[in-house]
Amino acid sequence: MCSRWPASEKQLLLLPPGLWLFFFFVLPLAIVIFFSLCPQDIHGGVLPGFTLEHYRRIADPLYVGIFVQSLKVAAITTMFTLLLAYPTAYCMAFSPKRTKMLLMFLVILPFGTNFLVRMYSFVNILGADGVINTVLLRLGIIHEPLDLIYNMLAVYIGFVYGNLPYMILPIFAALDRMDVSLLEASMDLGAGPVRTFCRITLPYSMPGVAAGIVFVFIPTLGNFVVPEILGGADDILIGNVISRQFLSSRNWPFGSALSATLVFGLMILITMYIRFCDPMGKKRLAAM
Amino acid sequence: MLELVNLTKRYGDVVAVDRVSLKVEQGEFFCLLGSSGCGKTTVLRLIAGFEKRTDGRILLDGRDLADDPPHRRDVNTVFQSYALFPHLTVYENIAYGLRVRKTARNEIEGRVGDALALVGMTGLERRFPDQLSGGQQQRVALARALVNRPRILLLDEPLSALDMKIAEQTRLELAALQRQVGITFIYVTHNQTEALALADRIAVMHNGVIEQCGTPGEIYDHPKTRFVADFIGSMNFFDGCVASVSDRDCQLRLWDRWDVVVDKPVALAAGNPVLFCLRPEQLKLSLLPPRDFENGIPGTLRRTVYQGDATLYLLELRNGRIVTVSQNNYLARLSRDFFDLGDEYQIIWSRSSGETIRV
Structure with a gap:
């Protein structure tokens, strides 16, 4: 710890981010919670008063089912993203320096285009007269267009594609820091490539993997754009339900209750993840 | 016994190791000495298996292991950066090699305990590497390699990251340890003091080639090339040629000016150019001309450099050349030797001193 700063001055440094968080996180969240406890005005507004009716409504199997489905989709998305991102990050980290910079550039390149535009472009790729179907039809491999879009498959493709950089970059950052002599030491001590990967490389990159999982899982859980564009009529996730409460159903209190439930559910999940999975290796510091 | 035969490593057009041949005996403490980029670390990495040889053979007890991957070789390495696994405790770091070889649990416990005791680290099993000092990390790296009882232990500048005092102390312990375990050590260093103090034999490398291989005494007292003479210790060089040779001694003419006698014949005919080398501590200053068994040439004192235990006289x-003379301060004080700047003195040395190198 840097001791040149007295404690009071160190706290002063926390003021700008503290204010930011207060005005743009704590305050809006408080408003959301406040709304979620107010009765609904049938004309779309919020009436003063107190009710737990909206939370009771969430317990309806319909909404519980959508919550569970959203968790499942986010988990599967995270898993497939990880499976694609890890080998990519590994290849990047152990490439020669010039190749490394080029690959890094290619990973970041999609950020130059708006997320919505990229999602709509999948309509042209996966659609009935999209690139894939057109090519396969012309080659005579298929005679009917494949159902590639407006279903869960398309939603997963969109999610995994959109999230890949957020998984690749933290894993790459972790692996890139690794001293190659650690791998040599492992081999030197008699471990083959597979064992070296499992016992040295993988544990070493775990903080990156843990960060990537959080970066992918949380935004996916609340995302409503991808199912809207690429999903079918029945492919509804919790994000879609919330957005509909605010936009088309005009039921702000119920939408607020769903949002608050999602936020607190996530907080509990992340706390458990940090406590029980020890992704940052905090336990080993406690072993001092 | 380890034997390297014409071992060569090329990176494109660059020859890092050029036809290196040497033999290391069982239980020997062998040093590869050279400045950075001389190829000494590449030789070590070739033996460990981290680099693939371009040509030549690496024979361990007569079997060529050059094509074996590193994890199949019965050699272990102590890395310059130590390369301790940061996510494993000291105990798990040391046990790593044994676990990989599926050693029985109680045997692992015993051997790790012994290894920790050997390097004086008992009681720190549960620490993580980043909770250790540099010296302690170095000991763990040593224990992690030794616990596997390798045929050969390779050490890549193991003391270079330590403070000088700790490095000196660790050096003594390392020598004692090697004698205790009896494992062949191949030790790479750029530090000549370390090499002279530790090694049974030293190979001095330069530009991928072994310049000279021998005991520390042979390397220091009888350098065979200009590079070795210059690299180890300090040295005065005199260009000269052979004036005459007999079966007992020879006469050299230095810089076409001064005739000196060397009590050792050279295998060169009269007229051949040579390089004559004298160490500063072999020289002394005097007002008197050289005696029968001595050589002497005159020089003007230009500078003195006080070094505590000794003083250097330049x-x-x-002919304008500078010669350095080193005199022990304690002995000089006893014999009341004092020298003044600007005065001319005789630079005296015994006829039995000095090395003649052919050029």
């Missing part, structure tokens, strides 16, 4: 010869 003298200018009449």
Whole structure:
């Protein structure tokens, strides 16, 4: 710890981010919670008063089912993203320096285009007269267009594609820091490539993997754009339900209750993840 | 016994190791000495298996292991950066090699305990590497390699990251340890003091080639090339040629000016150019001319450099060359030897001193 700063001055440094968080996180969240406890005005507004009716409504199997489905989709998305991102990050980290910079550039390149535009472009790729179907039809491999879009498959493709950089970059950052002599030491001590990967490389990159999982899982859980564009009529996730409460159903209190439930559910999940999975290796510091 | 035969490593057009041949005996403490980029670390990495040889053979007890991957070789390495696994405790770091070889649990416990005791680290099993000092990390790296009882232990500048005092102390312990375990050590260093103090034999490398291989005494007292003479310790060089040779001694003419006698014949005919080398501590200053068994040339004292235990005297010869003389301060005080700047003195040495190198 840097001791040149007295404690009071160190706290002063926390003021700008503290204010930011207060005005743009704590305050809006408080408003959301406040709304979620107010009765609904049938004309779309919020009436003063107190009710737990909206939370009771969430317990309806319909909404519980959508919550569970959203968790499942986010988990599967995270898993497939990880499976694609890890080998990519590994290849990047152990490439020669010039190749490394080029690959890094290619990973970041999609950020130059708006997320919505990229999602709509999948309509042209996966659609009935999209690139894939057109090519396969012309080659005579298929005679009917494949159902590639407006279903869960398309939603997963969109999610995994959109999230890949957020998984690749933290894993790459972790692996890139690794001293190659650690791998040599492992081999030197008699471990083959597979064992070296499992016992040295993988544990070493775990903080990156843990960060990537959080970066992918949380935004996916609340995302409503991808199912809207690429999903079918029945492919509804919790994000879609919330957005509909605010936009088309005009039921702000119920939408607020769903949002608050999602936020607190996530907080509990992340706390458990940090406590029980020890992704940052905090336990080993406690072993001092 | 380890034997390297014409071992060569090329990176494109660059020859890192050029036809290196040497033999290391069982239980020997062998040093590869050279400045950075001389190829000494590449030789070590070739033996460990981290680099693939371009040509030549690496024979361990007569079997060529050059094509074996590193994890199949019965050699272990102590890395310059130590390369301790940061996510494993000291205990798990040391046990790593044994676990990989599926050693029985109680045997692992015993051997790790012994290894920790050997390097004086008992009681720190549960620490993580980043909770250890540099010296402690170095000991763990040593224990992690030794616990596997390798045929050969390779050490890549193991003391270079330590403070000088700790490095000196660790050096003594390392020598004692090697004698205790009896494992062949191949030790790479750029530090000549370390090499002279530790090694049974030293190979001095330069530009991928072994310049000279021998005991520390042979390397220091009888350098065979200009590079070795210059690299180890300090040295005064005199260009000269052979004036005459007999079966007992020879006469050299230095810088076409000064005739000196060397009590050792050279295998060169008269007229051949040579390089004559004298160490500063072999020289002394005097007001008197050389005696029968001595050589002497005059020089003017230009500078003195006080070094605590000794003083360096820099003298200018009449042809402008500078010769360095080192005199022990304690002995000089006893014999009341004092020298003044600007005065001319005789630089004296015994006829039995000095090395003649052919050029």
